[in-house]
Amino acid sequence: MMTELISVGAISPLRQRLIDDMTMRGFSRETQRNYIRDVGRFATHLGRSPHTATAEEVRQFQIEQHEAGLPIPTMNSIVSALRFFFTYTLDRPDLARKLVRTRHPRNLPVVLSRDEVARLLNATTCLKHQVALSVGYGAGLRVAEVAALKVSDIDSARMLLRVERGKGGRYRNAMLPADLLTLLREWWKLGRQQGVRHPQGWLFPGQNTMKA
Incomplete structure (x- = not known):
């Protein structure tokens, strides 16, 4: 008999099977951790192994989540985890069909005008x-992606920036405008002069107090 997914000590057979199913499909460590956590929520709600769940219990679980006021992204994350768990690990697509995703109203992001971006960049006191x-505005990168850039990620021949560990842990290329390349070269020259720039190092190393 399968033991509960969330257990203290050794990993249960059911949890290991879930991990194996995710690993075979190339899920990232973060996704695996989130799915295990979210399936664990359902197991805790049931008070027993989730492989014994009924369609009505799945329905009631979602109703209680909604009534408890869980954020919509959290509820939809749990739906994704349980759909995978029911479909692939338990081979119970009938339970997966009972899960309902909640529509999330999306607000348009605030987009700065060219003048506002220029004022923001000109307000900096450090090159x-x-x-x-x-780089963030010109190449459309997230903060974490900018911070993770290395000198070797600059491809001036093809006018591209190689972005590692982007959203979902994927690799991608971002366009590198000519004026941005010029600015990067200025930063490279200054960094070499002050001994903080290295060919294989970070593009924006931390703990840097240089002024320019």
Whole structure:
């Protein structure tokens, strides 16, 4: 008999099977951790192994989540985890069909005008910060992606930036505008002069107090 998914000590057979199913499909460590957590929520709700769940219990679980006021992204994350668990690990697509995703109203992001972006960049007092902000806006990168850039990620021949560990842990290329490349070269020259830039190092190393 399968033991409960969430257990203290050794990993239960059911939890290991879930992990194996995710690993075979190339799920990232973060996704695996989230799915195990969310399936664990359902197991805790049941008070027994989730492989014994009924369609009505799945329905009641979602109703209680909604009534408890869980954020919509959290509820939809749990739906994704349980759908995978029911479909692939338990081979119970009948339970997966009972899960309902909640519609999430999306607000348009605030987009700065060209003048506002220019004022923001001109307000910086350090070339490092100015270039980092310019890369974020000019190449459309997230903050974490800018911070993870290395000198070797700059492909001036093809005018591209290689982005590692982007959203979902994927690799991608971002366009590199010509004026941004010029600014990056200025930052490279200054960094070499002050001994903080290295060919295989981070593009924007931390704990840098240089002024320019």
